[in-house]
Amino acid sequence: xxDQSSSKIISETISNTSNESGNNFGFIESVTDINNRKxxxxxxxxxxxxxxxxxxxxxxWFWDTNSEQIFAQDSKTIIAVGHASVKSIVPLELLxxxxxxxKPHDRIFDPTTRTISYLxxxxxxxxxxxxxxxxxxxxxxxxxxxxxxxxxxRLMLIGHEVIVLDxxxxxxxNNLAHWIGHPNFELIRHDVVDPxxxxxxxxxxxxxxxxxxxxxxxPIKTVKTSVMGTINMLGLAKRVKARFLLTxxxxxYGDPEEHPQAETYWGHVNPIGPRACYDEGxxxxxxxxxxxxxxxxxxxxxxxxxxxxxxxxxxxxxxVVSNFIMQALKGEELTIYGDGLQTRSFQYxxxxxxxxxxxxNKDYMEPINLGNPDEYTIREFAELIRNEVNSSSxxxxxxxxxxxxxxxRPDILRAEQILGWKPRWPVKQGxxxxxxxxxxxxxxxxxx
Ligand SMILES: O=c1ccn([C@@H]2O[C@H](COP(=O)(O)OP(=O)(O)O[C@H]3OC[C@@H](O)[C@H](O)[C@H]3O)[C@@H](O)[C@H]2O)c(=O)[nH]1
Numbered sequence: 001x002x003d004q005s006s007s008k009i010i011s012e013t014i015s016n017t018s019n020e021s022g023n024n025f026g027f028i029e030s031v032t033d034i035n036n037r038k039x040x041x042x043x044x045x046x047x048x049x050x051x052x053x054x055x056x057x058x059x060x061w062f063w064d065t066n067s068e069q070i071f072a073q074d075s076k077t078i079i080a081v082g083h084a085s086v087k088s089i090v091p092l093e094l095l096x097x098x099x100x101x102x103k104p105h106d107r108i109f110d111p112t113t114r115t116i117s118y119l120x121x122x123x124x125x126x127x128x129x130x131x132x133x134x135x136x137x138x139x140x141x142x143x144x145x146x147x148x149x150x151x152x153x154r155l156m157l158i159g160h161e162v163i164v165l166d167x168x169x170x171x172x173x174n175n176l177a178h179w180i181g182h183p184n185f186e187l188i189r190h191d192v193v194d195p196x197x198x199x200x201x202x203x204x205x206x207x208x209x210x211x212x213x214x215x216x217x218x219p220i221k222t223v224k225t226s227v228m229g230t231i232n233m234l235g236l237a238k239r240v241k242a243r244f245l246l247t248x249x250x251x252x253y254g255d256p257e258e259h260p261q262a263e264t265y266w267g268h269v270n271p272i273g274p275r276a277c278y279d280e281g282x283x284x285x286x287x288x289x290x291x292x293x294x295x296x297x298x299x300x301x302x303x304x305x306x307x308x309x310x311x312x313x314x315x316x317x318x319x320v321v322s323n324f325i326m327q328a329l330k331g332e333e334l335t336i337y338g339d340g341l342q343t344r345s346f347q348y349x350x351x352x353x354x355x356x357x358x359x360x361n362k363d364y365m366e367p368i369n370l371g372n373p374d375e376y377t378i379r380e381f382a383e384l385i386r387n388e389v390n391s392s393s394x395x396x397x398x399x400x401x402x403x404x405x406x407x408x409r410p411d412i413l414r415a416e417q418i419l420g421w422k423p424r425w426p427v428k429q430g431x432x433x434x435x436x437x438x439x440x441x442x443x444x445x446x447x448x
Contacts, residue, residue: 072443128159144171167191193230213318219277226281245301262411272401306371310349311437328389338400340379347372348430371410372423
């Protein structure tokens with residue numbers, strides 16, 4: 001996303017208050033500005049029911065009541081994420097300040113010695129002050145991972161108390177460094193395969209490696225994580241009467257014979273193939289979730305997540321988005337597996353987080369697909385990435401992985417009808433933001 005006038009004020013405030021040594025003195029002033037802006041956005045949204053016109057407009061932004069979207073003046077640039085019904089609206093600049101800083105807030109990288117000096121955090125982003133009853137204790141398993149850390153950011157900003165469990169196999173402490181020490185936040189190194197007891201109101205159960213090379217690296221461990229991890233978390237939910245949300249996957253549909261895939265489709269999975277540890281693991285996780293619901297009245301939610309991308313993806317993750325972006329940035333060949341005619345539909349991470357929070361707070365127990373139906377062949381997708389990175393990288397063809405699904409696109413009617421959710425981020429805009437993220441990570445010496 002290009003720098004827009006609407007967000008410039010905030011960006012400038014932020015960059016002006018960071019001094020040369022990279023520490024964050026004066027940061028409080030800038031975030032107060034951001035918070036005021038957030039209040040304005042939320043206030044405007046609650047007033048909007050009384051408005052007869054479709055758009056609420058001021059000098060910097062306007063609110064489109066039809067799409068429930070807040071845009072910049074150009075009517076296209078997204079400047080806020082979230083939904084009023086669950087109080088999750090946050091100005092995009094606030095989130096970008098965390099994952100896309102001009103300079104990292106908490107460290108100085110010295111390119112000569114290639115050392116990093118970590119700074120003592122002095123202040124945190126402002127979180128809402130929720131009244132008793134509104135403020136929940138929320139457990140996020142896998143909260144240090146790519147999706148988990150974005151979810152944690154949003155839950156923290158909403159004002160909840162958040163406890164993260166992560167074994168750091170694919171998760172990273174750095175993804176959450178900006179919350180460590182905050183009174184509402186706790187980070188615990190723990191593997192969900194082992195039982196864990198805590199008093200909480202809600203559990204978002206994300207813990208599991210999600211990229212094919214990672215989950216196939218140790219397939220027995222992947223099955224253990226899905227099965228024993230889910231039993232442990234459902235057992236906890238039962239014991240403390242917490243609401244439990246399972247992050248399942250589009251991989252439960254396998255190599256689908258139905259297209260697009262609706263939640264009613266039972267799937268087409270090879271139970272003994274290399275992907276089975278993840279696909280069947282998640283299918284059993286769903287089975288367990290509904291067994292605990294029927295047998296023990298656990299209050300459950302199931303999200304089936306389709307291909308998702310965004311900042312904080314692991315650069316070596318092995319999935320197509322991070323592979324292509326990193327290859328294009330380094331001028332290396334883009335690796336297409338197979339003929340490249342297989343399709344995927346890619347959603348930007350902020351949309352997914354919106355969907356997860358809406359689902360957790362809705363009274364609906366059947367599985368719900370969360371994905372962007374915008375479908376690309378992998379070859380088309382390689383082209384899109386090359387254009388976005390402005391790269392002249394060539395394409396290299398490698399053998400197709402066993403059981404690689406030939407097509408995938410979510411049917412999201414249920415999410416639209418039940419949650420009032422649909423993706424807001426065009427794929428190109430999300431890719432632009434992700435490319436920026438990887439570039440900044442490279443410049444900061446954090447990835448090579
Ligand atoms: O470098 C690459 C990487 C991947 N690919 C292809 O791109 C497509 C997408 O591959 P990815 O590894 O990104 O993701 P997959 O769709 O195979 O699996 C994903 O599905 C949904 C999620 O639950 C998980 O994140 C993940 O398992 C596949 O067809 C793959 O073969 C390439 O052509 N080149």
